[in-house]
Amino acid sequence: MSSSFLDKVREVAKQFFALPAEEKQKYSRAVNESEGYGNDVVVSEKQVLDWSYRLTLRVFPEDLRRLHLWPQNPTDFGEMLHEYGTRTKSVIDLLFKAMAKSLKLEEDSFSKQFGDRVLMQTRFNFYPPCSRPDQVLGVKPHTDRSGITILLQDGEVEGLQVFIEDRWVRVPIIPDALLVNLGDQMQIMSNGIFKSPMHRVVTNTEKMRLSVATFSEPEPHREIGPVDLLIDENRPRLYRNVKNYGAINYECFQKGTVALETVRVLSMNASGIR
Ligand SMILES: O=C(O)CCC(=O)C(=O)O
Numbered sequence: 121m122s123s124s125f126l127d128k129v130r131e132v133a134k135q136f137f138a139l140p141a142e143e144k145q146k147y148s149r150a151v152n153e154s155e156g157y158g159n160d161v162v163v164s165e166k167q168v169l170d171w172s173y174r175l176t177l178r179v180f181p182e183d184l185r186r187l188h189l190w191p192q193n194p195t196d197f198g199e200m201l202h203e204y205g206t207r208t209k210s211v212i213d214l215l216f217k218a219m220a221k222s223l224k225l226e227e228d229s230f231s232k233q234f235g236d237r238v239l240m241q242t243r244f245n246f247y248p249p250c251s252r253p254d255q256v257l258g259v260k261p262h263t264d265r266s267g268i269t270i271l272l273q274d275g276e277v278e279g280l281q282v283f284i285e286d287r288w289v290r291v292p293i294i295p296d297a298l299l300v301n302l303g304d305q306m307q308i309m310s311n312g313i314f315k316s317p318m319h320r321v322v323t324n325t326e327k328m329r330l331s332v333a334t335f336s337e338p339e340p341h342r343e344i345g346p347v348d349l350l351i352d353e354n355r356p357r358l359y360r361n362v363k364n365y366g367a368i369n370y371e372c373f374q375k376g377t378v379a380l381e382t383v384r385v386l387s388m389n390a391s392g393i394r
């Protein structure tokens with residue numbers, strides 16, 4: 121993707137977030153829905169909300185697009201999202217193949233688990249300046265539930281951090297780069313070889329920040345699990361097969377538990393006692 125195209129994606133998204141509140145509210149996320157415009161889903165009075173506005177839209181499969189939630193304003197928003205989504209999908213398809221080959225597996229080992237109706241959601245994150253960046257995060261620590269997430273960062277303003285060896289490490293801005301973030305479902309399929317990193321977004325007092333995250337996951341009824349060839353005596357099965365991991369991940373996030381732990385296979389010793 122050319123840098124002018126990536127700039128265009130950021131520009132059109134910024135134009136949407138700059139619209140008056142009443143205009144953006146036409147595309148509001150309904151209670152219990154994930155698609156549309158708004159803030160965090162509120163699950164408890166004690167919850168500390170993320171300092172961000174989001175617009176989340178499903179781009180694939182095309183017949184599941186909810187076009188009434190796609191902004192009419194700016195007028196080229198729909199065309200931009202279709203184009204960006206299509207190109208991002210090819211990047212994801214390619215990565216699935218390359219990652220399987222890198223483990224000496226058949227190239228469709230991961231993609232065939234996801235099937236040919238992969239769900240792809242694009243989330244536009246808008247982080248306004250925040251007067252108390254010491255107290256409020258743009259996005260709380262989490263791992264993505266996806267297989268692969270493709271992230272287009274702001275062209276200038278940093279904010280993303282990854283948890284590596286017990287500390288938060290900042291992710292630099294590379295203006296023309298797409299950041300590939302692996303999600304929990306890739307960790308499951310690769311039997312723990314590819315890791316889904318914990319990450320968060322910090323706020324800052326002066327500048328707004330925009331990012332565009334595209335998540336890929338299988339349809340909820342499809343079962344995914346560690347690829348057989350990645351399981352042996354030296355590397356026992358780490359995860360059970362799962363369906364609808366999105367729901368498991370969401371429920372755990374609400375409860376503050378780690379979703380991947382709940383699908384882990386517990387090892388037994390010779391006497392069958394854990
Ligand atoms: O804004 C970012 O850089 C990351 C956002 C993110 O982690 C997410 O939307 O899952």
Ligand SMILES: [Fe+2]
Nearest residue numbers: 262263264319
């Ligand atoms: Fe994330």
